[in-house]
Amino acid sequence: MPCDNPVIISPLDAPPGAVRFTRSRLADLGATIVVWLMAMLVTAVFVWLLADIVWHGAGQLSWQFLTEPSRNAGRAGGVGPILVSTGLILAVCLAVSLPLGLATAVLLAEFTAVDSVFGRLVRRSLDVLAGVPSIVFGLFGNAFFCVYLRMGFSILAGGLTLACMVLPILIRATEEGFRSAPQEYRLGAAALGMSRTSALLHLLLPAAVPGLVVGLVLGIGRALAETAALIFTSGYVDRMPGSLMDSGRSLSIHIYDLSMNVAGGNAHAYGSALVLILLLLVINAAASQMAERWLQRKLITV
Amino acid sequence: MSPWRSDALLVWLLRGCAALVGAIVVLILLFLVRESMPAFRHVGIGRFFTDASWHPLADGSQGEFNLTPMLVGSLVAMLGAVLLAAPLGVGSAVFCHYYAPRWIARAYRKMIELLAGIPSVVYGFWGLVVLVPLIASWHPHGPSLLAGILLLTIMILPTIALTIDAALANVPREYVSGAAALGMSRWGIIRGVVFPAAKSGVFTGILLGTGRAIGETMAVMMVCGNVVRMPDGIFAPMRTLTANIALEMAYAMGDHRSALFVSGLLLMVLVIALVAMAEMIGKEHIHQES
Numbered sequence: 001m002p003c004d005n006p007v008i009i010s011p012l013d014a015p016p017g018a019v020r021f022t023r024s025r026l027a028d029l030g031a032t033i034v035v036w037l038m039a040m041l042v043t044a045v046f047v048w049l050l051a052d053i054v055w056h057g058a059g060q061l062s063w064q065f066l067t068e069p070s071r072n073a074g075r076a077g078g079v080g081p082i083l084v085s086t087g088l089i090l091a092v093c094l095a096v097s098l099p100l101g102l103a104t105a106v107l108l109a110e111f112t113a114v115d116s117v118f119g120r121l122v123r124r125s126l127d128v129l130a131g132v133p134s135i136v137f138g139l140f141g142n143a144f145f146c147v148y149l150r151m152g153f154s155i156l157a158g159g160l161t162l163a164c165m166v167l168p169i170l171i172r173a174t175e176e177g178f179r180s181a182p183q184e185y186r187l188g189a190a191a192l193g194m195s196r197t198s199a200l201l202h203l204l205l206p207a208a209v210p211g212l213v214v215g216l217v218l219g220i221g222r223a224l225a226e227t228a229a230l231i232f233t234s235g236y237v238d239r240m241p242g243s244l245m246d247s248g249r250s251l252s253i254h255i256y257d258l259s260m261n262v263a264g265g266n267a268h269a270y271g272s273a274l275v276l277i278l279l280l281l282v283i284n285a286a287a288s289q290m291a292e293r294w295l296q297r298k299l300i301t302v
Numbered sequence: 303m304s305p306w307r308s309d310a311l312l313v314w315l316l317r318g319c320a321a322l323v324g325a326i327v328v329l330i331l332l333f334l335v336r337e338s339m340p341a342f343r344h345v346g347i348g349r350f351f352t353d354a355s356w357h358p359l360a361d362g363s364q365g366e367f368n369l370t371p372m373l374v375g376s377l378v379a380m381l382g383a384v385l386l387a388a389p390l391g392v393g394s395a396v397f398c399h400y401y402a403p404r405w406i407a408r409a410y411r412k413m414i415e416l417l418a419g420i421p422s423v424v425y426g427f428w429g430l431v432v433l434v435p436l437i438a439s440w441h442p443h444g445p446s447l448l449a450g451i452l453l454l455t456i457m458i459l460p461t462i463a464l465t466i467d468a469a470l471a472n473v474p475r476e477y478v479s480g481a482a483a484l485g486m487s488r489w490g491i492i493r494g495v496v497f498p499a500a501k502s503g504v505f506t507g508i509l510l511g512t513g514r515a516i517g518e519t520m521a522v523m524m525v526c527g528n529v530v531r532m533p534d535g536i537f538a539p540m541r542t543l544t545a546n547i548a549l550e551m552a553y554a555m556g557d558h559r560s561a562l563f564v565s566g567l568l569l570m571v572l573v574i575a576l577v578a579m580a581e582m583i584g585k586e587h588i589h590q591e592s
Contacts, residue, residue, distance in 0.1 A: 053424065107320045132327075140333050197309055259431070
């Protein structure tokens, strides 16, 4: 560019390039402001939501609320049986998904070549499974577990439906755990003449525990939060379940039912929502703590 | 092969489990199709789009089976939410990486992770007791398309933000420091260097959010008003495909029930298309890198 004097002192006789420079500074400033505003907006909404639930829900929380059966369609009483049902659904879900998920993750991470057809097929079907809307899981669970396998509206059917749902999350995290195990473990075990089975059980599995725990937590979180898949599989009944074949209402369905179908149910819906959020928080915190401890133990045994 | 007998046993056991897991998707599709067959036979595909309205009866030859208003409702709500959440998600991720001081970035990321874990029914409840009355005080008819779009935006934002956040973390440091050494402004670096490098991650995040928005049921059902009609404005109450299933499944019989499975199948097809798109974008990215 034509510029006799390379040192610009006054902005008035600056060459065109310098003007562009200030314009880009302006864009830079604008972007900074917009990004900070966006972050503040998101934070504000988050605080608003959480404060609202805590503010209205904290008054409901008491030992009675957690243990008593619900009366008058949930307007009075507590959430005792509902917590039990939620726990049972979760237990069924994990009892099925944990072994299946672990086995699949081990196969994908340790015993399958990256380009094998079988591995690719399983992975792709897991990708699709992860995207299936929860209401479609509900339809499937209703048609397959409740009607076709004659389980009816039951905790068992609800838990099995949820197991299908959490498998992709569980498998992906566990697989990551196995991949993070150092390659020397495998080579060393092979050099010592260990069978791959015992190398897996004694070396790789302990090393992969953090990944497994992360997957477990994410899975539990998704299962606890689920509503749409459970309405037509585990059902609405809010009594104490007598067996796994009884219908049982999960905490999330309780919130939905109280807020939509029961006039004057909002107070207890707030209480239940707070209980649900607290449960999720506690599980999250406990799990990250556990993963940390196991991670350290892994380091010590090395 | 390995000389150990137990290894062969283990591998076959694992293969069995993996095959079972892989078969779940096939099983879901199979049962959706199986349950949809009566409706296809008695109603036919055409009538799902040409019938006068949605008044389903157990006998397919009598009721009206027009799914179009609900399909449009689902798509409009999804589109609105993605249009709002995508810039916010990109902004959030960029904020975490390039604008916020480290401790704010860490707290902000924790907060987004927490938001991602909040159950949809809690979002729906909050929308019902806070958002809907707020909209009603501004314009009559609280339960509306607008309430649904706003709530969906909040719900899919964490998904989009966290995926893009991970993509930005993968942008090589040398790109950014190189650009900074050339004297580019911060926004110039982000727009000219970071975004092109993280393009596929950004699209994947947005597609994931889209999938979540179209499949969301509870929150949308609780704030949208659930009137079956073509949404003719942002304040119009409307019903999505997912909400329709959840609302009517309890009492649906015969061809009506079957029609609900048809809408489930429709959702499934949409999701598979999204997954395929995401995969194609991922592949493109790999080719670019090699």
